[in-house]
Amino acid sequence: MIGNRILLFFIFLIFQAACFAQKGTPLSIGISEVLHSDILGENRTINICLPDNYNPSDSVRYPIIYILDGGVDEDFFHIAGIVRFVTQPWIDRFPQSIVVGIGGNTRRRDFTFPVENTDFIEKEGFQRANFPSYGGSEKYRAFIKNELIPYISGNYKSNGKQTLIGESLAGLFSVEILLKQPELFNDYIIISPSLWWGDEFLLENADKLLQRNLKNNINVYLGVPNREEDLKMYNESKALSEVIKSNKQIHFVFDYIPDELHSTVIHQAVYNAFRKLYPKTVYSKE
Template sequence: MKKTTFIWILLLFTHLSYAQELPKKISETDFSIGKSVHIESVLLDETRALNIYLPPSYSIDSSKTYPVIYLLDGSKDEDFIHISGIVQFGSFSWINMLPESIVVGIGNVDRKRDFTYPSQNKLDQTEFPTSGKSEKFITFLEKELQPYIDAKFRTTPVKTIIGQSLGGLLATEILFKNPELFDNYIIVSPSLWWDDEKLLDLQPASYDSNKSIYIAGGKEGAIMERTTKELYDKLKETKSQNTKLFYDFLENKTHGDALHNAVYNAFESLFKTDKK
């Protein structure tokens, strides 16, 4: 056997012997980014799951208060984890994109029921037989959820809502009918086709001029793209002088993957301050 061949074989066996020596487990703990809470809703007559992200400083500085971001479609297997990640990243001191915030992910029971107002369109009624209960859900947000969060956690008065697809339809309905419920609206790919686009026929209710509204969508078909832009144009015509309004067309995104990029862009647009 040649000397070089022998050396390679020796090195191979040496490598295999090391590879078989697995590291010993020293300890193991669960890793968590938040807490899950279940509340009994009298208005909805059901239990609702909340997933809550608290900033790292929450347990350190007991005098500090935090704005709250309410996330529709906020179940753990929906958008809670990745949106909370953007909030954590954006609030790092070296990023300084938005203030440290509490995220309240609202888990779904029946989003087609909760996120839609009654439609007169027969196809809507057939395909969404449980739909049309958004008024009750909005009342739940106002009368039960927001008071619970404000009582349970150290919050500031500043509230943001994030809604995508049917959640974007609901966020738009709240902006038009109950704008005082939130200070900042992040509306992504709203399903404004609902009820033959009749929500766009409404005149938005008057509201405090110091609101921030971000609207975004991607390549989602002619109706979705048109109605999203029409929402922006309508709000642009009616907004007050101090209202911040942004529109973002994500050309390389579709209905399924627009939310993450849109929320990141929204945080930069709505909250960005000078970086340290």
């Protein structure tokens, strides 16, 4: 009998706690929209974080920061947090910005370019079965250029300045855009890129592609984690950095982050990218 009373008492406490919790105000950092792509023949979830002072009725326009791995279970939340931090008025390292995360990607298909054969996959230590679909990067670049960017610019207050953030396979895709369509973005934040894809085709052709396609000044950050974890990846990134820094139209930062691994580097790298590309900040005693 006493045991039943104790049980009922705890059930009552849990019920009261639940009722109390429901009285709170929900927290929200953004909105999610579904964008249909005719180019891809699929829907994409687009997560959007607006500046605190965003007002559709005023004349203020904002830079757009695109996150390739931008799902809510990927990098959207913590990168949006970094952007919010560096754009606070007492820091003012980067202008107030709209953050756009692209969710629902089929990464191995969307972020890789076509190859004649896949022998290199096993040479790199992966199984070919892990890449049942690949080579869709051209379509995905077209989706970003012809559908996503126009959609964001048409529905949100863009000022035309655009940043791209990509890591690993998304870093490979970011390098491909940088080399083939560099005019799409003003800033490239590239982290631990998978340059091994296609037997290092992009790396081998980087200088030729940049010379042919780059017409305007841009900013590029390339961050890499501990070289002992993957020396080949480090050497590939270092070789790419030599090509990029030789181009006078690129303000370039190479950032070696020895305390991070491939799986942990993105958060520190994105923070470093804003700090190193835009070192000036406002000092406040408050």
